Amino acid sequence: xLKFSRPAxxxxxxxxxxxxxxxxxxxxYNPRKFYKHVDDKLITKQLALENDIAVPALIGVVREQHxxxxxxxxxxxxxxxxxxxxxxxxxxxxxxxxxxxxxxFYKPNGQEITADEMYRHTSNVxxxxxxxxxxxxxxxxxxxxxxxxxxxxxxxxxxxxxxLIVYKGFPVMGMLRLSTAASDGKANLHQGAVGVGxxxxxxxxxxxxxxxxxxxxxxxxxxxxxxxQVPHWEFLLHTASRAYEISQMGYLxxxxxxxxxxxxxxxxxxxRPGLAIQIANGRGILPRxxxxxxxxxxxxxxxxxxxxxxxxxxx
Amino acid sequence: MHSKKPFYILVLLLLITALATTAxxxxxxxVPFFPGEQQQSWSVDAKxxxxxxxxxxxxxxSLPADPAFEILVENAISPGYGLNIADNKEGRRAVxxxxxxxxxxDLYYRVTLIPTGIDTVSAExxxxxxxxxxxxxxxxxxxxxxxxxxxxxxxxNLSYAQQLNxxxxxxxxxxxxxxxxxxxxxQELFLRLLHSKGVPAHIxxxxxxxxxxxxxxxxxxxEVYHDGQWHLFNPQDGTQGRPANLLLWERSGKSVLDVTGGxxxxxxxxxxxxxxxxxxxxxxxxxxxxxxxxxxxxxxxEEQSLFKGILLIPIGVLVVVFLRVxxxxxxxxxxxxxxxxxxxxxxxxxxxxxxxxxxxxxxxMIRSYxxxxxxxxxxxxxxxxxxxxxxIVGFTLLSYKxxxxxGLTITFFPMIILAWTIExxxxxxxxxxxxxxxxxxxxSLFVAxxxxxxxxxxxxxxxxxxxxxxxxxxxxxxxxxxxxxGYRLLELRRFTPLAGEAR
Numbered sequence: 001x002l003k004f005s006r007p008a009x010x011x012x013x014x015x016x017x018x019x020x021x022x023x024x025x026x027x028x029y030n031p032r033k034f035y036k037h038v039d040d041k042l043i044t045k046q047l048a049l050e051n052d053i054a055v056p057a058l059i060g061v062v063r064e065q066h067x068x069x070x071x072x073x074x075x076x077x078x079x080x081x082x083x084x085x086x087x088x089x090x091x092x093x094x095x096x097x098x099x100x101x102x103x104x105f106y107k108p109n110g111q112e113i114t115a116d117e118m119y120r121h122t123s124n125v126x127x128x129x130x131x132x133x134x135x136x137x138x139x140x141x142x143x144x145x146x147x148x149x150x151x152x153x154x155x156x157x158x159x160x161x162x163x164l165i166v167y168k169g170f171p172v173m174g175m176l177r178l179s180t181a182a183s184d185g186k187a188n189l190h191q192g193a194v195g196v197g198x199x200x201x202x203x204x205x206x207x208x209x210x211x212x213x214x215x216x217x218x219x220x221x222x223x224x225x226x227x228x229q230v231p232h233w234e235f236l237l238h239t240a241s242r243a244y245e246i247s248q249m250g251y252l253x254x255x256x257x258x259x260x261x262x263x264x265x266x267x268x269x270x271x272r273p274g275l276a277i278q279i280a281n282g283r284g285i286l287p288r289x290x291x292x293x294x295x296x297x298x299x300x301x302x303x304x305x306x307x308x309x310x311x312x313x314x315x
Numbered sequence: 316m317h318s319k320k321p322f323y324i325l326v327l328l329l330l331i332t333a334l335a336t337t338a339x340x341x342x343x344x345x346v347p348f349f350p351g352e353q354q355q356s357w358s359v360d361a362k363x364x365x366x367x368x369x370x371x372x373x374x375x376x377s378l379p380a381d382p383a384f385e386i387l388v389e390n391a392i393s394p395g396y397g398l399n400i401a402d403n404k405e406g407r408r409a410v411x412x413x414x415x416x417x418x419x420x421d422l423y424y425r426v427t428l429i430p431t432g433i434d435t436v437s438a439e440x441x442x443x444x445x446x447x448x449x450x451x452x453x454x455x456x457x458x459x460x461x462x463x464x465x466x467x468x469x470x471x472n473l474s475y476a477q478q479l480n481x482x483x484x485x486x487x488x489x490x491x492x493x494x495x496x497x498x499x500x501x502q503e504l505f506l507r508l509l510h511s512k513g514v515p516a517h518i519x520x521x522x523x524x525x526x527x528x529x530x531x532x533x534x535x536x537x538e539v540y541h542d543g544q545w546h547l548f549n550p551q552d553g554t555q556g557r558p559a560n561l562l563l564w565e566r567s568g569k570s571v572l573d574v575t576g577g578x579x580x581x582x583x584x585x586x587x588x589x590x591x592x593x594x595x596x597x598x599x600x601x602x603x604x605x606x607x608x609x610x611x612x613x614x615x616x617e618e619q620s621l622f623k624g625i626l627l628i629p630i631g632v633l634v635v636v637f638l639r640v641x642x643x644x645x646x647x648x649x650x651x652x653x654x655x656x657x658x659x660x661x662x663x664x665x666x667x668x669x670x671x672x673x674x675x676x677x678x679x680m681i682r683s684y685x686x687x688x689x690x691x692x693x694x695x696x697x698x699x700x701x702x703x704x705x706x707i708v709g710f711t712l713l714s715y716k717x718x719x720x721x722g723l724t725i726t727f728f729p730m731i732i733l734a735w736t737i738e739x740x741x742x743x744x745x746x747x748x749x750x751x752x753x754x755x756x757x758x759s760l761f762v763a764x765x766x767x768x769x770x771x772x773x774x775x776x777x778x779x780x781x782x783x784x785x786x787x788x789x790x791x792x793x794x795x796x797x798x799x800x801g802y803r804l805l806e807l808r809r810f811t812p813l814a815g816e817a818r
Binding site: 003004006007010013015019020023024065120124126128129191209212214278279283284 | 640643686690691692693738742746747798799800801802803804806807808809810811812813814815
């Protein structure tokens, strides 16, 4: 039952491990002083807006406990909204309300959530329960994403998002994350979401994985996963590539979603992107990182980097 | 990319320092490498007996001076006597004195000795060439012939002595030897024959150590100088070399016991062999030379027991670093398992596990009520802390009522840590369901158990407290692991789908 592979086999396939990622990539290319660009979603949002990168609508920010009661007034014109900690980690502390009827709030699974529960959740956010290091935090109230029907049948209850690993500004690996019944509508792989590796050249599905094991069909909808074609692919690559410039992080994960009306939106940036993307792509990421390293010092623009990535990291 | 050389030099320095201090402590200061190590020691009582002659009495007893034994404790019991221990180049002597003793007098000197394992006696300085003795007319020719024969058949001081020793103890002695032995004891003869050729030699008085012997007397041996060392001969039976468990009591050639103002004086010895912990011995030796002391044992007992706990933390930390970096286990709260493991040391493992699970389970139940109250985080945590204390008090009282003494140790759990664990678990339960709670809680307990097993091992407790160098070693290991960029063990499993043929 316990099957371990030989380290040499993994090394040969260029699989990046956690320790190497932490020391050789995050430790080396993500400067401490720029962490706030990605760890604080409010700053990420502002940076993105300054650089004309589309982000989900900001409804409001709750900074103090007494402002919590303002939330119903903030969202009065919305059909749904999301409350998330500005400095949350690992997708923790995100509350999604997809329906508001007669002042009552409903989660994506149809369950009602009382205003009190919502206040308590927001209060926890402010206290820093979900933030890195437990520091006091602020809660962001965001507009609900009207997700693009292109993924209908591929995702169960949640918003599919597109994760791209951007190394020194080059999108090197991509993955589409689809929520499942097992992941409770969340797009986090460790919670049971499906990851579909994407061809950097075309945005087509390559390979799919759930719970770190390869799969071919979506567990809830039984649709064939590698048939997926992500639309707006070129645009997504450009946005990811520019995220490097706005965040100054050398080893970066970008999370984007496709909105039915507004197109691709930058959801958040991640300074410590996970390694499961390699399983979703069925290949190690190291050869691509090395290829970028071999370019040495260069003056490529975001457009040129995307073109380079599309020709070299395809298939 | 900057050079890693300074880093490896630092690690190497740490390792060398760790090794050196450990070796110094183990070999030089004789701190045993294993706990519970036993060592033989000898306890020797010298009893001086004499009859006082109603005048001022002075008793001088030579004290043992033997590199093969180290004196651990010595004391003299002598009611009514003034005692002075003189240490000069003729050796150490105990001098008792009293103005007007009457009747039969008993003085005691007691010493505890530890074998050092050194069985050679090296000369501190070149001995003086002895005066050539004059032989009485009747012995002169016999002696000269014996000396000439032995001298011609030998090459050095040592072989000359060996030859003489053989001649004196031959089954069929020559007439010359017979003649000489008529007037001399074998020792006297041996000594005079040696001195005749200018070979340095002297009589030593030694005590054969045997367990539970009483009224033992000193026996005489001859020490012969050769090449920087004193060699032991016994001309009584022709043997050479040092018998096992022989204690050289008097080596300067002086008398063992001098009594003025007394008569019928004699000294007798009783001997006891003792088995004692090597640790106790090392501590007493360190006490004896407090100047070279640099030991936690010099602290007051309370601080010592505090450090016994604190010094285990590096071990627990090492276990956690290893499990996270090399194995790839996740724990809830990085070093929480170490603190739990520290508590386990007080409670013992099983009681600890049960107690921890009970407290956390109860805490989770009460916390689920608190979560309905919609409290601010800080006051909720505070409430949980108070509730945890209440639970601990409740369990302690209950187990006391039922006579379960194990339950009383529950107070050793760090309450703040418990409260935070409960809070995290509770959030985890709400967000990810009970399965994740059991997974993470179980994982933390597993790591805590491993850390406990490492920290509770006798020899590890012995090492971390007695060999402080080991902590530098741990530091070096932790630093090295901080540079480890290889795969974690669990990643080898996780990335199995990627281990196939390269595409």
